[in-house]
Amino acid sequence: MDNYRSGPRSDEIEISVFGPGYGECILFHLGSNNWAIIDSCMLSDRGDPAPIAYLRDLGIDYTKAVSLVIVTHWHDDHIRGIATVIDRCQKAEVVLSAALESRDFLRLAKLHELNPLPLPFGLEEFIRILRISESGRKFKFAIADRLLLSGSDPGTDVPLSVFSLSPSDAATMRAKKLFLELFPQANQRKDALLAPSTNETAVVVWVGIGDTHVLLGADLEEIADPDRGWRAIVSKSTLGLSNASVLKVPHHGSRSSHNAQVWNRLLIPEPTSVVTPFTRGANPLPTPDDVERIKGLSGKVYITSMPQSRKAVFQSRVVAEFVKSATRSFQPLKRGRGHVRLRRSILAPNRDWNVELFGGAYQA
Amino acid sequence: MPSPQLMRQGFNIVLIGNFNPVIFQPQWVAAHGLLRQQEADAAEVKVIHPDVVIFQAEWVKFHVTRDRFLAGTMQEAFFNSLADLVIGTFQILQHTPIRMLGINSDFHFRFDSEETWNEFGDRIAPKEMWRTLMGKPGLLSLEIKGAREHSTAPGYVRVQVQPSAEYHPGASINVNDHYELPGSPDKPIGCSEIIKILMEESRASREAAKNMTQRILMTPGEAR
Amino acid sequence: MRTAAAQNDHASLRSSACDHEDRILSGWGSRAFDESLLSSFERDVQNGEYLSPTAQKCETLAVESEGRGTAGEAAFSNEEPLLVMPVMPARREILVAHQCWEGIVASVQKDVFSAKLFDFNPPHSESMAEIYLAEIDDEDRTLVTPGAVFYWTIGYQDRPSGRQRASIIRFRRLPVWKASDLELACKKADALLARLENG
Numbered sequence: 001m002d003n004y005r006s007g008p009r010s011d012e013i014e015i016s017v018f019g020p021g022y023g024e025c026i027l028f029h030l031g032s033n034n035w036a037i038i039d040s041c042m043l044s045d046r047g048d049p050a051p052i053a054y055l056r057d058l059g060i061d062y063t064k065a066v067s068l069v070i071v072t073h074w075h076d077d078h079i080r081g082i083a084t085v086i087d088r089c090q091k092a093e094v095v096l097s098a099a100l101e102s103r104d105f106l107r108l109a110k111l112h113e114l115n116p117l118p119l120p121f122g123l124e125e126f127i128r129i130l131r132i133s134e135s136g137r138k139f140k141f142a143i144a145d146r147l148l149l150s151g152s153d154p155g156t157d158v159p160l161s162v163f164s165l166s167p168s169d170a171a172t173m174r175a176k177k178l179f180l181e182l183f184p185q186a187n188q189r190k191d192a193l194l195a196p197s198t199n200e201t202a203v204v205v206w207v208g209i210g211d212t213h214v215l216l217g218a219d220l221e222e223i224a225d226p227d228r229g230w231r232a233i234v235s236k237s238t239l240g241l242s243n244a245s246v247l248k249v250p251h252h253g254s255r256s257s258h259n260a261q262v263w264n265r266l267l268i269p270e271p272t273s274v275v276t277p278f279t280r281g282a283n284p285l286p287t288p289d290d291v292e293r294i295k296g297l298s299g300k301v302y303i304t305s306m307p308q309s310r311k312a313v314f315q316s317r318v319v320a321e322f323v324k325s326a327t328r329s330f331q332p333l334k335r336g337r338g339h340v341r342l343r344r345s346i347l348a349p350n351r352d353w354n355v356e357l358f359g360g361a362y363q364a
Numbered sequence: 365m366p367s368p369q370l371m372r373q374g375f376n377i378v379l380i381g382n383f384n385p386v387i388f389q390p391q392w393v394a395a396h397g398l399l400r401q402q403e404a405d406a407a408e409v410k411v412i413h414p415d416v417v418i419f420q421a422e423w424v425k426f427h428v429t430r431d432r433f434l435a436g437t438m439q440e441a442f443f444n445s446l447a448d449l450v451i452g453t454f455q456i457l458q459h460t461p462i463r464m465l466g467i468n469s470d471f472h473f474r475f476d477s478e479e480t481w482n483e484f485g486d487r488i489a490p491k492e493m494w495r496t497l498m499g500k501p502g503l504l505s506l507e508i509k510g511a512r513e514h515s516t517a518p519g520y521v522r523v524q525v526q527p528s529a530e531y532h533p534g535a536s537i538n539v540n541d542h543y544e545l546p547g548s549p550d551k552p553i554g555c556s557e558i559i560k561i562l563m564e565e566s567r568a569s570r571e572a573a574k575n576m577t578q579r580i581l582m583t584p585g586e587a588r
Numbered sequence: 589m590r591t592a593a594a595q596n597d598h599a600s601l602r603s604s605a606c607d608h609e610d611r612i613l614s615g616w617g618s619r620a621f622d623e624s625l626l627s628s629f630e631r632d633v634q635n636g637e638y639l640s641p642t643a644q645k646c647e648t649l650a651v652e653s654e655g656r657g658t659a660g661e662a663a664f665s666n667e668e669p670l671l672v673m674p675v676m677p678a679r680r681e682i683l684v685a686h687q688c689w690e691g692i693v694a695s696v697q698k699d700v701f702s703a704k705l706f707d708f709n710p711p712h713s714e715s716m717a718e719i720y721l722a723e724i725d726d727e728d729r730t731l732v733t734p735g736a737v738f739y740w741t742i743g744y745q746d747r748p749s750g751r752q753r754a755s756i757i758r759f760r761r762l763p764v765w766k767a768s769d770l771e772l773a774c775k776k777a778d779a780l781l782a783r784l785e786n787g
Contacts, residue, residue, distance in 0.1 A: 022714075106780050111773035115762065116563060117737065118444070119706050121692055130780065139784060186767040189397075191735035192692055280716055312715065316686040319742045322755040328700050328718040372682045398761050400727055440685045441741035441756040452762045567708070 004358060007058040008343055010155045013209055015342045017248055018043065018050045019276025019304030020359070022333050023077045025050050026216060026248060028207060030160055031153035031346050033060065036068040037089065038205060038216055040082040043337050043359075049081025052088060054339075066092040068149050068162065070142070071129070072218035073097055073202040076121055077278065083128030086137070095148055095164070096129075098141040099172045099201035104179035106130070108193060111183070117192045142203040144168050144232065145239055156346050158210035164203050165237060166220055170227035171200040199251060200228050206241055211349035213243055215266055217250030221257045230259035234266070243268050246342060246353065252278040253286030253294055263297050270299035272353055274340050275364075277305055280333060291364050301364040302355065305338025336360045368473035368480070368581055371531050375443045375469055375570065376436025377450045379558065381462035385417040385428040388453075398452045399424075424449065436468075447566040454555040462558045465519075465543040467566060469573035473581065474531040481533035488525060488580065503527075512541065514572040517561055519543040523576065537580060539573035541565070683754055685743040689715075693736040696721075701732050705740070723757055731759040 007029075008014040014029035023041025030036060040049045047053065055062040066089035071082055074097075086094050099105070109130055112123045133139055140148065142164035149162040167175070175198070182193060202218035223229030227236075230250075244267050251257035253275040273294055278285040284307065286294070295301050312332045314320040323330050337359025344353050357363070389412065394404030403421045410418040417428045423442040427434040435453075437446045454460060475481035485503045494501035509522040519542045528534030543561050689705040696702075700718040707713050724732055731738075737760040745754040 101781075101784060103777060103781050106777035107774050110776040110780070111765075111770065113776075114769055114773065117692070118567065119690055119692055119704075119737065121704055121706075133784060134780060184765050184770070186770060187764045189731075189733075189764055190762045191733060192737055193735060314687070316742075318744065318753050319687040322742045322753070323717075326719055326723045326755060328720065330717045331715060333714040333716070396763055398763065402727060439681070439683050440688070441683050441739070441743075441754075442758065444690065444739045445758050445761070448760050448762060456763050571708075 003356060005057050005059070007060060009345075011153075011346050012343050013212055013346055015214060015246060015248075015274075016054065017274045017276060017304055017340045017342075018054070018338065019340075019361075020050075020336045020338045021277055021279040021305045023050075023080055024276040024304075025078070027051055027054060028214075030067075030162075030207075030209060031158070032155040033065050034153070035060070035062070035066045036070070036149070036162065036207075037066055037085060037092070038070045039072055039078040039218075040080060040085050041077065042080050049085050051085050052081075062088060063090050068093050068095065070095045070148070070164075070203060070205060071097070072205070073199060074100070074123075074126055075199075075219065077280075078219070079125045080120065081125075083125050083132065086129060086132055093140055093149070094129075094137065095140045095142050095203070097167055097172075097201045097203050098143040099167055099175035100126075101139075101141040102172075102176045102179055104176055104183060107183055108179055112193055115190050119192070121192070123193050142167070143172065145237055148205075153209065153346060156210075158346050160209045161207075163206040163208075163239060163241075165206055165233045165239075165241075166204045166218075167201040168228055168232040168236070170225070170232070171229070174198075174228070175201045202250075204233060204250070206239070206244070208241075209346055212245065212344065212346070213241070214246045214248075215244040215262075216248040217257070217262075218248075219251045219257070221251055221254070222259045230257070230262055234259060234261040241266060245271050245349075247271050247273045247298075249273050249275045249286075249294060251285070252276055253290040255287075255290060255293070258293065270297070272342065272355075273298040273301045274342075275301065275303045276338075277303060277307070279305075279307065280331065295364055300355070302340045302357065303362055303364050304340050305336050305360040306362060368475045368484075368535070371472045371474050371528075371534065372438060373440055373443075373469065373471050374436060374438045375440075375446055376434055376466075377446065377562070377566075378466035378468065379433040379450075379454075379462050380431060380464040380466075381433070381460055383428055383430055383433050383460060385430060386412060386414055387457070388417050388419075388426055388428045388433075390419055390421060393426075393449070393453070396452070396456055398449050443570060444567075447562060451559055451562055454559050458555050460555050462555050463545060465558050465561055467541040467543070467562070467569040468539065469541075469570055469577075470536060470538040471574075471577050472528045472530055472534060472536045474528070474534045478533045481535070484535065484581070485527075487583070512572075514568050515565060517543055517565060518546055521572075521576075523580070525580065537577045539576060541569040541573065681748075682746045683741065683743055683756070684746065685741050687740075687742045689740045691717075691738050691740060693732060693734055693738070695734055696732055703738070719757070723755070724759075728757075728759050731761075736760070 010032050012029065013031065014027070016027040018025045018041060020041065020043050024039055025041045026038040028036040028038065035055065037051045040051055043050045043053065048056070052062060055065065069086055069089055069092045071094070072078055086092070109123055109127050113127050116127070117124055142148065144164070144166055146164045147161065148164055150160070152159045178198070199219040199221050200223055202220045204218050204220050205216040207214045207216070221229055223231065226232065242265060247267055249257075275286055275294065286303070291301070291303070312323065312330050314323065338361050339358040340361045341356040341358065342353040344351055390399065390404035390407035390409065393399045394401045399421060407419050407421040410420065415430055417426065419426050423439045424435055424437045424446060435446060435450050437443065454462070475484065489503045489506050491501045504526065506525045507522065509520055512519060512521045522540040522542060524538040524540070526536050528536040543565070545557050687707070688709065689707055691703040691705045694702045694704055699722075700720055702716065702718045705715045705717055721729070721732065739758045739760070740756070742755045745752045
């Protein structure tokens, strides 16, 4: 852990992927102490969100150093603590999926603001984000092939650009229709709103710094529709992107997110792949088959945390006995610090990435 | 000093405003889905009168007069449900003028001996001065009021410590978290502001009361 | 002659007084009020002036209401605490909670519903559970839908008959959405959208 707190050099790219088993976020050093944050998660049950905690550990003033915060989609595991990140990173431009720039989504959010949920799930984080926007902060909305950030690194003069590759128009339209359907009628019960399980409006991010390209796949899945999901990116993108040497594997490495054309067209042969596991629920990801599939396509595969023991331990016997008798399954969410860190000089795009593994991360 | 044992907790919500007590009957509450029908059917009605209604359902007691609404429970499993019940009631009766809100927690502890119980009494209310004025001075009640630390909502916190009437040797600690709406007390506003405060503050108030109580019971050595 | 109410109240007060008789309260002071209550009770009954506590309270409250209405002043001053303790019920059941979760239903299957659970007490852990629907009685079964919030408390229930184990799952009950709620949300959303679109 000695190296943990040493920040990247000014001319060094860093991609830090946090995946503690439930939750995911990525910090990207674009050079010259210019950072981007993609999503947010918690590494412990209390305390700061992972991006804030990490930048603080590096001794970096996140109130000034973060120029871009992207919220790829609204699932719990990608947005826990994101409102705090946005609030504290005052200089950052905030990017949300275009599917959320929708009258019907905002109506849902405003309705649930009238009856806030007592739990850290669902729309609560987004309601906080919207309150920040109401205090004057401006937001940008990501759609396919939109330039989110461009310029050059002041230290090396190397051009840099950040694009969103999704959501597609079709995915955005479908999401807006779904939000309309979710809006309750009068006399309907006040239940909380859970995020729909669809991932088709997730924001896929492409980062280019000189000759180094990185593809961050969020949770986008493969959909049997040429106008949505990975197919829409591969067949319809006009950016001519290729040769990404690092892939943040989409949707925790699931089979449903695999598209062979992504590997053929957007990535170099045998890129470095990073997977964040999803250990909640009945079907943890990635499965062993997923890992083998990804290994067959990659030069190296890193997984941010080990599969965890999911046995619940209770201090009280009466609790243990009731839980055993009342439930078919009970899985505690154990948080770790799973963190894969990749660094490489901006000026040496052909060199191997320097990889460091922290808190249970391992090479598959 | 061994920690005193928590024997029971209570939680009640008090509103000051203008009410019509006869509305608040078990069947009315159940009809709006705020109580189970079975709870309403089994409720014990003590008084229904134009000026006062008192009834007890399994886990909640209502005590409503023309200017005061109280709902309370001694069942920890229903503390959240109590807040929901009050919130729900005044989401329905949204035009009720309400001026003040009290979120109140009470705790009853039993000490392991009269010695530790007396030590506690002497610690929070030193008797040296009183012994010069009377024989065998004893604490009947201690009440302290101050600014709320866990939020900036207008109002104050008042804490009362007494010997427990239920457990001996024991103490009861009552925390009254008092909220006042901004504006003149002679011009009550509708419920929405109060309900908003209740939604936002209920949990934090209970947690703050619990923390405060634990600190009151700590010896100076434990507090360090 | 004592009324039935008076007889009950007398028995209750006498019982309280006996409980306090052998208590030495030198550190805290004398709790003689129960004895004095008992004495005044017996005196009032003899004088035919007895009112049960409930009826007394009604009278007091009625007088306060009238006083306020005519005087135009609030009988409640800002200094009076908003602290009113519920009258202790004669029969008490106290749940000593060992674990409390707040949960949200994620999905409902044939025999179970899956839920996310959150523990607000340290260490603030989260869990996922599949809870058998049999744990929910018929009246609450209609409340088990995706998005429903519930509170699950496990512990021991102390009753007059003794201690029992208890597991209580209580679903959150709130009134239904009103048309005015929906309209208000729409207005606020439209204003926010206009602000977002105008950058």
